[in-house]
Amino acid sequence: MTATIVPLADIDPALIEDLLDRAFGEGRQARTAYRVREGMNWLPALSFAALDEEDYLVGSIQVWPVALTDPRGRRHPLLMVGPVAVVPHLQGTGYGRALMAAMAGAIDPAAALPQVLVGDPEYYERFGFIAAPAAGWSLPGPYDQRRLLVRADNPAVLPEKGMIGPWLG
Numbered sequence: 001m002t003a004t005i006v007p008l009a010d011i012d013p014a015l016i017e018d019l020l021d022r023a024f025g026e027g028r029q030a031r032t033a034y035r036v037r038e039g040m041n042w043l044p045a046l047s048f049a050a051l052d053e054e055d056y057l058v059g060s061i062q063v064w065p066v067a068l069t070d071p072r073g074r075r076h077p078l079l080m081v082g083p084v085a086v087v088p089h090l091q092g093t094g095y096g097r098a099l100m101a102a103m104a105g106a107i108d109p110a111a112a113l114p115q116v117l118v119g120d121p122e123y124y125e126r127f128g129f130i131a132a133p134a135a136g137w138s139l140p141g142p143y144d145q146r147r148l149l150v151r152a153d154n155p156a157v158l159p160e161k162g163m164i165g166p167w168l169g
Contacts, residue, residue: 002052002053003050003051003052003058003059003094003095003098004050004051004052004055005048005049005050005051005098005099005102006048006049006051007044007047007048007049008042008044008047008048008049008060008061008062009044009047010049011049011057011060015057016049016057016060019057019058019059019060019085019087020060020083020085022085022087022088023083023085023086023087023088023091024083024085028083031141032118032139032140032141032142032143033080033082033083033118033139035139035140035141035165036064036066036080036139036140036164036165036166037064037066037080037166038166039166039168040064040065040066040166040167041064042062042063042064043062043063043064043065043079045106046063046079046103046106046107047060047061047062047063047103048060048061048099048102048103048106050086050095050098050099052090058086058087058090058095059084059085059086059087059090059095059096059098059099060083060084060085060099061081061082061083061084061085061099061100061102061103062081062082062083063079063080063081063103063115064079064080064167065077065078065079065080065166065167066078066079066080066116066164066165066166066167067164067165067166067167067168068116068137068158068159068162068163068164069162069163069164069165070159070161070162071159071161071162074159075167076114076158076159076162077113077167078113078114078115078116078150078164078167079107079113079114079115079116080115080116080117080164081103081115081116081117082117082118082119084096084099084100084117084119086099096123100127104127112153114150114151114152114155114158115129115150115151115152116134116148116149116150116151116164117129117149118139118143118147118148118149119147119149120147121146121147121149124149125149127151128151129149129150129151130149130150130151130155131145131146131147131148131149131150132155133150133152133155133158134148134149134150136159136160136161136162137161137162137163137164138162138163138164139163139164140163140164140165
């Protein structure tokens with residue numbers, strides 16, 4: 001695998017949508033993660049594309065501003081990672097790892113917000129994502145609780161309960 005990682009903002013939006021359809025199917029917009037990000041734009045500084053040796057788009061990662069609203073109504077900013085997409089015939093060849101590394105490397109360690117995603121724990125734990133801190137969190141739609149994962153420098157400071165939704169400033 002030889003990947004060139006470029007800012008996702010440099011890629012034609014129609015190509016990104018085609019990639020996402022190929023990776024997740026055409027019904028992907030009905031997923032709960034889309035409700036969490038509703039009305040928001042992905043963050044250009046943290047979102048990347050993977051190009052193959054022939055400069056074809058083969059993968060992408062998007063990061064979105066979201067918030068965890070605790071039971072007292074306080075909003076805690078988070079970064080929602082995903083979708084992390086790789087064309088089906090190249091999944092498992094390292095493009096996803098390269099995209100995750102690019103995203104993690106772009107986060108300012110002095111001001112890192114906790115990151116949350118909905119994904120396979122067996123895959124994302126290698127990047128430091130765990131389920132335990134999010135055990136009392138919920139999403140605005142159906143999801144598998146074990147797939148709600150978080151990565152934070154100090155997960156002990158995160159609220160134990162809350163609802164994740166768009167960051168509305």
